[in-house]
Amino acid sequence: MDYELASRTRRFFAAWIDGILSLLFSKLGLLILGLENKEFLNLYMYSSKQLFLYSIWSIVFIFLLYVIVPTYIWSGQTIGKRLLSIMVVKDSEDLVDLKTMTLRSVFDLGSQVNLPIFIDAMGILILVDLFFIFRKDRKTLHDRIAKTKVVYY
Numbered sequence: 001m002d003y004e005l006a007s008r009t010r011r012f013f014a015a016w017i018d019g020i021l022s023l024l025f026s027k028l029g030l031l032i033l034g035l036e037n038k039e040f041l042n043l044y045m046y047s048s049k050q051l052f053l054y055s056i057w058s059i060v061f062i063f064l065l066y067v068i069v070p071t072y073i074w075s076g077q078t079i080g081k082r083l084l085s086i087m088v089v090k091d092s093e094d095l096v097d098l099k100t101m102t103l104r105s106v107f108d109l110g111s112q113v114n115l116p117i118f119i120d121a122m123g124i125l126i127l128v129d130l131f132f133i134f135r136k137d138r139k140t141l142h143d144r145i146a147k148t149k150v151v152y153y
Helices: 006-031 037-044 050-074 080-084 098-104 106-110 114-135 141-148
Strands: 087-088 148-152
Touching: 006 050, 006 087, 006 114, 050 080, 050 087, 050 106, 050 141, 080 087, 087 098, 087 114, 087 141, 106 141, 114 141, 114 148, 141 148
Parallel strands: none
Antiparallel strands: 087 148
């Protein structure tokens, strides 16, 4: 099947929807762990049990949203992609699998590890990743890593 590449705008808004969901779930994790924003910022600089639990909480949610849902529930679609009628497929145009979606989500998963130097490096990589969307093939760095593309369905 020949798929048409999804527009940059539609990809942006799908990522925006998923990002809002991630942020809401993140805030829920802070509330459950009894952390206020100010306390969280202080904990960010030091190791703590709560910070470790918050990292695990975030990684599990990101894994569910960006790997499990698009692999097993909505073939190649996160919630945002589903709402905007786009999906991820392999370059070969086959449906995605667990390995492919895990590779594609490496930056999202890595950014949840709350270590000061690591999170700064991930922020830079995510920014570089975003600029790849302006290439002719509209493939971001994470698309290249996982050998995927985002298409209309």
